Amino acid sequence: MAKTDTKTASLDRHGLSDDQLREILRNMLLQRQLDNRGFQLNRQGKVPFALGSEGHEALQAGAAMAFHRGRDVLAPYYRDLGLAVGIGLSPYEIMLSIFARAEDHNGGRQFPNHYSSKRAGLMSFSSILAAHIPHAVGAAYALKYRGESDRAVLCTCGDGTTSEGEWHESMNFAAIHKLPFVMLVENNQWAISTPLSKQMAQPEIWKRAAGYGMPGRRFNGFDPLETYDAVNEAMDRARSGGGPSLIEGTCYRYLAHSTDDNDMTYRTREEVREERKNDPVPRFEAILIEHGVMSAQDVEAMRKDVLRETNEATDAAEAMPYPQAADLYTHVYEGAWQPWQ
Amino acid sequence: MAVSSTSAASTLMNNVEAVRATLYEAMKNDDRTVILGEDVGARGNVFLITKDFIGEFGERRVIDTPIAEASIVGIAVGMAMEGLRPIAEIQFADFIYPAFNQIVGEAAKIRYRSNGEYTCPLVIRTPYGGGVRGALSHSVCVEALFYHVPGLKIVAPSFPADVKGLLNAAIDDPDPVLFLEHKKTYRLIKGEVPDGHYTIPLGKANVLKQGTQLSVVSYGLYVHWALEAAQNLEAEGLSVEVIDLRSIRPMDKSAILQSVEKTRKLLIVHEDNKFGGIGAEISAMVAEEALFHLDAPIRRLCAPDVPAMGYALPLEEEYMSSPAEMAQAMRDMVRF
Amino acid sequence: MATTITMPQLGETVTEGTVAQWLKRVGDSVEKYEAFVEVSTDKVNAEVPSPVTGTIREVLVKEGETVATGTPIAVIDEVGAAPANAPSAAPAAPAVPEAPPASAAPSAPPAQTASSNGARGNGAGAAADADAVLRGASPAVRRLAREHHIDIRTIRGSGTNGRVTADDVLTAARMGPSAAVGQAIASAASPAEAAAAPPASKAAPPSGTSTYGEPIPGTIVPLNQARRIIAERMVESKHTAPHAWSMVEIDVTNVWKWRAREKDRFERETGYKLTLLPFFMRAVVESLAAFPLMNARFTPDGIYVNKDVNLGIAIGLATNLVVPVIKHADQLSIKGLAIAGGELIDKARRGKLGVDDLAGGTFTVNNNGANGSWASAPIINGGQAGIVTMETVVKKPVVRDDDSIAIRQMMNSCLSLDHRVVDGYVASGFLADLKRRLEKMGPDGAL
């Protein structure tokens, strides 16, 4: 769990411009706002389900900044709202997913936050943990096979997923073939109710890198800039033929796993309150203000703008129609789908 | 129904409470019993079925596993081979596929491949089924993927009292049992559950409603809907018999045949998709055993042949049948 | 405008929720997305944010109270509702977003076409299966027909599109002869009604079961129209016409031989089977000529003696009986009677009898023998003077006039008569005449 001192926070921009820094903050604010909106809509009985990613904002905004739009491929998991927005999905698209409307990328078939967008280079994935990692490795293999040396695959998962056999199989394969693949673990300490201590016997996932013969690195996932640096380094190495990396960003899951979960059954308010002290969003606001990248008023205006955008996206998406019953039968196979021919 | 019941009294509970009460009893009565699965500990399972178990029975017997389904089942197989009575939980049936080899290739073959020297008394519990807005990965029916497998037993109760009796039987069973619990019935279905220990033998169906004009065979959530439809049809003067299979493998052949030979018509209703589903086996069996009693083609009312129900409500509704749809099918069959 | 807030479904399998605490009281103002109530379920505890900005008008559920998801829990008076919010203003079913007009589509035709494309293995799909099957009888029907020696083609189906059901077969097997007469009454008494009867029985009750189907103990088997008419006519005939009964034993050995010699050629030439019936009918019409009062009917004004001899034949069918009539039977030879009878029986089995076929009978013949009956007391077809039966033919040792004993083929013939029209004297004369004529027939001669 990343401890960081808010007061004397330094600003190592790792070559990022003021605009990029502001973009990172806006992404963080937007992610939090959209996250909350999902929970709110559920509590209003308007959507049956929503997932939260509060606490992942810095990690995802920083990682998104290292992603080359239109070139790289993202294979995320279901807690990556910020990454999705960071690589180009609009709040409206997020809301379509939450409302399961016909216009949604998946035509309202998938759970919320299970995005897919060829345009954005975002691979489709299921709710099954680690099932997407072999896919990501396969995609990386394809990139290498076609000699697309300027492209790499960014794949994310939580700490719990590292226990899956497919995680291991994928890491090993990526290493053997030196694939342009970056395994970014968003270690938020909790797999629904299972703490990291019950997930693995030693707490540092990055240490497994050596066993596969690939570089590993651990970084503070509450710091978007350190995150950017770690992800950027790994992606650059992948793009330049340096092979895969296993990088681990530490953060914390502030909300329950989902709207179906009550985290107070397995962890204490105190623990969460303690972690809230390191909340990356206000922390990064403070840093940008402290270093004159933005004024307090600028931040306030940005927050208002984000809320407006979220409200508009919510209303617009809600007003869209559901898919039709007939849509259940489409895209089963190419062409006719009856089992009897 | 209740065999060897030690008490006449009963308690009203829903299916979650019935599973919970039965597991609790099993943990209390036999310290060889351990429960392992994702989030079964402090969280008490995502449906709160094992709530507070870890406090009472401790972490050695209520094991929060890493997210690794193949090893959840595989480790339980090892425990069973070495004399424990593990109850493995797959959090959602949709997550069971990584464990497919451990269930089909290992658990179901331990006794056979060791020529009886090793056995695998193991219960694998998993919530399945739709109607809960579970989308592609929280609503599948998996029974047809497993009912082809000799060495494995499959149970799918629908009523709290059956849940208790059959789960007790599954736990006592000397062979691996896949115990399917329908999510939608978890809190929707309430019923009186006899107190005390009792078992319901696997492979015994339950005739929920007598009828003379049509036999309806089902299991899981649809049993309740089929029953509702059949009862409503009484008003139209239609006499429909409803059979709850309760266990899918072994399956109660005589109950099905007796009913079909009486009514001469068979409608099979299940939530799983039709092609290669449980209904296919029942149809084949009845065609083999009772063809000359049939006065109408056997009919199966099942899910369409698509990979899953969608998340959006219309997609789920289109995938699932409804009591009204079932009633119409029953009318058509009786009038045929 | 007012917005009703319902208990949200907080969790996949949750069906109810408990109001843990009201964070706002009646009259309090609330912002959109501001929490106003805390709800707890057995899965989660959650603060519910308001869908609108406004003031709490009503609180419908007390703290600690548990209600099903979707139950209204509060009403909020909305202020300055933005149009975009309008859809969400109406009460929301739990977990179901308000359906804006366009999203009503799921229940629209596309859905139907989709689900009725056979994919579900129901609806149109099954209907198609049915059509194929209706071309043949079901396995159960075939089995039952075989077991009861019944020709399925002679049964009128009560199932969909006239399909012969297993119950139809069982009914046909169970049909008693006496019903024939009842139906005969139904048919003959009033041509119109009689003609209506068979179609009526074709239109079986919606349940699809035959009225004559296996009776369920403790239940009422509903009447179809044919049954009702038969019942009425039976009662009417029994009440209005005082029945008298008589029986003779007839030696039909020679007729039998004659028939045996002729039947193959006859069937070859005409396509109809040659039974004992036409010989019997021939004898009957000759006796009716000799005893015209037997071919009459009772009226308040007196006894009307019919000009023509129109002979009714009772024919049992699966679901009912019909009594088609051979007009001017007295003008037909045995062969003619055989053909005319054959045609009518054929028509009856194909359900092709018309009003004319059923109307105008003056006397009725009922062939019980087929069913092995040895004696019966038929009920007179209302409006006629009598009805005569052919019972089963059995070989018996018989003492001849010369006291010799011979094995002969004997048949009983029973007569019911309307005692208002004739007395026993005439009736026994008629029977004796019938007996003499039959015993004179054969073993040689032309049909």
Place this chain on the structure above:
Amino acid sequence: MATQSKTPLKKDEPSFERHGLTDERLVAMWRIMVTHRTLESRGFALNRQGKIPFASAGEGHEAVQAGAAMAFERGKDVLVPYYRDVGLALGAGLTPYEVLLSLFGRAEDHSGGRQFPHHYASRRLGIQTISSVIAAQLPHAVGTAYAMRYRGERERAVLTTFGDGCTSEGEWHESLNFAAVHRLPVVFLCENNEWAISTPLTRQMAQPDVYIRAAGYGIDGAAVDGMDPIACYAAVKRGLERARSGEGPALVEAKCYRFLSHTTDDDDRTYRSREEVEARRKDDPVPGFERTLIANGVISAEAAEALKRSVLEEINAATDRAESMPYPLPQDLFDRVYADGWQPWRS
């Protein structure tokens, strides 16, 4: 947390640190190796004679298996092997006759002639039944260890084995991770023979050492010369003792080599050169350990010859006896599907 006890991998001369093994036990260990080797070639011979359809081969694994077997405590520990563990099975108490019953698929075989050759199971000896599915046995080993720990059977531990190819399986990872989280009494012994059928180690993993993965799980890891039976004995013994004393699992990697094809159905000429195989034959542990024992005066050359002869005679007799035994009956096919009869339909 992970302590790497690196045993020096000497290729020239096998080490002769006895690690407390008496002369008798050293000879017993070598006898296992000789019996193992003889049975391996017997399996191939019977196959080439057309007497049995199949045999898999463990030549080159004699040292690691004999060494591990000496560390295995019969009647207490549980062995969860894989299909190349003839030597381990013998060391755990299985007789050559039982091995040959398995090769011939006779009714008397532990699996009643159901299983492939070398898929042994014996409750008496604590050898668990396995399938041919790579890594499927590892969760079983972990579950077994959990059962021991759960019942507080402190003096017991589980020894489970696998090849280098197995380490790529998800269940391998899941098993090590779970065993680590619960500190279970289980030793994972990797018999790294550098070949997974035709796949060389370089295509199996990006770096050559299996044991260093132990660190990623927070368990003890060690590598030993798999051609040195004493070194293997020491490493496995250490692992099992740590396990029994509650110090949790260990990952032991024994570097050996597969001299023969994968099975009688495989021809290794298609994927590796004779030169490579011949070069590695120089390290053949069976004659190697014989030399060591003679050189160190543990056994005389004559006694060694006598031992080899007696082993051969024993195996010849066992072969004839096993071959003369009947096959299972057709109706045996229906036995033991369930405890209570096998029909899926109930009436």
